[in-house]
Amino acid sequence: MLRTVIIRLLAMIPLVFLVATGVFFLSQLSDVDPAENIVGPDASAAQVAAVRAELGLDRPVLEQYTDWLSGAVHGDLGRSLYTKADVATSLMQALPVTLSLTFGGLLVGLLLGVPSGIWSALRAGRAGDKAISLVATVGQAVPGFWLGLLLIFAFAIRLPWFPSIGYVPIDQDPAGWLRSLTLPSISLGLIAAAAISRQTRSSMIGVLQQEYVRTALSKGLSKRRVVLKHALKNAAVPIVTVVSFQVTTLLGGSIVIERLFAMPGLGQLAINAVLRRDPDVIQGIVVLTVIVVVLVNVLLDLSYAWLNPKVRAI
């Protein structure tokens, strides 16, 4: 088990390296010179050159790359060109916000998606199933930030139950943290719920036709036990696949939701960095997100082995 985890973790290194390298050289392609941006349009060429030298932007690209990479390996992701803030520090401040939101969205997705999918599968073809499928189909077409806007209006303005913007760190006020995450998590998670529900439904329907389900029924078990023990574990593999895909989507989607709810997460950082052309911050965000995505996928990969004993043997 531990061996598998370590092998998987080592296997992610080339991927992270590839992405880091890609994103570094990509930012070199930009025709915008950050130095010009900083000194402003009226500055003289000498001023621009001075700023370039100060920022180290006049060095050969390859040298800048190796510097950045060796720093990154040691956890130093450089500094913002504008705020001079240490990138790694800003990322670590923003990460808990984004992770809380992503996890909240995933929770909403799972809590709504899995039970509704099972419920729907057990009534396949009947009115209840059709209603759920319709909701899921529509749900997949709703932009999360629009839903968020509607939720803000309904549950923050009309009924002031939740804050309309902002984020409360968990160590300051756990209840406030939960309240500040509720609306954003729902806005983010409903689309995931729709996708998870559809997948759960279809893989449950497939499993319920299997002969071992008939065997379980013939043993005199209750329907609840047959569904939740015998069918669900077998139906879970494709659901986990969708979930791992959804984690990536949610992490990206949190950017918009953070913007909508003015939460100080990676998304805010990213948007500001794009508008200001702050390459180190962008590079840091991309590398960090990839690491998070890969870590989550390693975890989910491990769950396959538990769900499907045949995989374990290999």
Added chain:
Amino acid sequence: MTEALATGTAGAVLAPDRSGARITARLLHSKATLFWAAVVLVVVLCAVLAPLIAPSDPLKGDIRDGLLGPSAHHWLGTDKLGRDVLSRVLYGARTALLSAVEAVGIAAVVGIPLGLLSGYLGGWTDRILMRIVEGVMSVPFLVLAIALISVLGPGLWKSMAVVGVVYAMTLVRLVRGEALAAREELYVDGVRVAGAGSGRIVFRHILPNITPPLIVQITLMIAGAIIAEATLSFLGLGAQAGDASWGSMLSDAQASIRESFFLALPPGFAILLTVLAFNQVGDGIRDLFAREAKAGSMGVNPVLKAAGQGEAPPAGVFVDDPVLSVRDLTVSFPQPGAGRVAVVQGMSLDVGRGEIVGLVGESGSGKSVTAMSLLGLVPDPGRVRAASIRLDGRDLAGLSFDELRKVRGGEIGVVFQEPIASLNPAYTVGDQVAEVLREHAGLSRAQARERVVSLFGQVHIPDPAARLGDYPHQFSGGMAQRVMIAMALASGPRLLVADEPTTALDVTVQGQVLDLLLELREQTGMSILVITHDLGVVADVADRVAVMYAGQLVECGPTEEVFRRPSHPYTEGLLTSLPRNVRRAGRLPSIPGVVPPPSAWAEGCRFAPRCAHARPECSAGPIELAAGGRDRAARCVRSHDLTLTGVRALAGEPSAAPLASVRIEKKP
């Protein structure tokens, strides 16, 4: 033998019916797809005709008319700057669709050739390309888009080009996979041998093959691109402030949400409707190409109590001391174009104490459905009625699913045909057997484990203590069937129902499993109902035999007597198909034809169309099951004037074939 023949042609007979239903279903589904395609068309028309149909300029407004509600002049009101919302929504459609076309166009131009190259060339090209795609795809879509926009700078066309590049990765993967599959297919190899150039292979053979999934993917991508445009414009990275885009309209709406909530609705619904329409069209196209999915649920229908006692069956069906006694069982299923059809009709059957009864028939005769009815496990559209189903005198008909739970696995154990498929692959066999004990006997985990070890020993699984931690896939078919038998035995049932227990097994293993059933009957005194299409199995184990044809019991009696002198021509036909006789005749003298589908069953004798002895009176009206001696019954008007051929050499040919080693003499 007849089984193989029967399933083969039965499928062919049913095929026109099924494909007809499928096409109808698809047309019905297409209707919805056509509706959504019409919605797409309306959106496209709005986009194209926006300059003509928009009531005012989407970019100009009088700030003094700001935030007006809907009125005759402004159907959807105005925004903060006094611009007409309807006009902006119409122009927004233009922005959305043009952006989507740009992004998906770039994705197609970049992604399809790269995918073809990767899939067709394989080797290093493929490996390097797929590594890059994998890297790109591991970055969340929006994060990647933002990183790329930071290089190119914000702006709608640049942003959507970025979206296109990201989408291209999805297409590379899709096209590569399909090209790889198409390349493997035989005909492409054949073409290559014939000397066609690479270009020709790609354009003539691979591309047409991957077109359907590609069309589906591109349609769904358009929907995704519309959301992406709205999202990026909402973030200020796409359409710039003031431009008519659904995303920037929502951004404006957010700014004035406290003053006018209504502003959030028109652009939101515009996005929802457009995206939904494209998604539905994509799904509809996919369904047209996809194979029909089987519908299914865990719905099982219990046995309903029929009014009255039903007609008393003839003498030959009774036994003196029945454990199981079924009276007048009818199972009906809806058939396309024929309403509800009874697949089992007026079935009555007794199983005596300690007796082994063989229920025989070709596939489609209704024997398995009969067995499932005893447990209340007939799948959903099926409706089951019976005058009574008595187990040790207690009537099971009319009991609910939960009332029958004590009976299932408790008083009646079941063994199914495919042992490995019938065991849950996700749990150990020990756990699955223990579950019965914990459910019915209320044993603790440790007690159950101990009992499972002894059960495994009882069914001769070597090294039982070690094997109960194994999973079903680690067992051979024969061993898995022993696990199933142990599971069925676990709570000491009075009746064991074995539904084709040996059909899926090797011939040598078949004999061992049947020997085990006989041994267990000796040990426990339980009764066994063996359902099989194979009279060889019946000859091996059954004391009495009940023959079913087309949902009816056609003959019933002690195995030896029925085998020596059958009273129904169908039984005779089955007996002639026994391997022993096949060897003698040098060919497979099977009954001509197959069991017809239930909707085509004749009103008179259902076997008459296939019967060599049929007379006009056979088709005159329903034939009743009639007693033919003290313990025999048959459903044939000619059973008294026909002399049918049985298996004369029952005792004379010991172990002619392992399948039909006859042991009838040994039985009590």
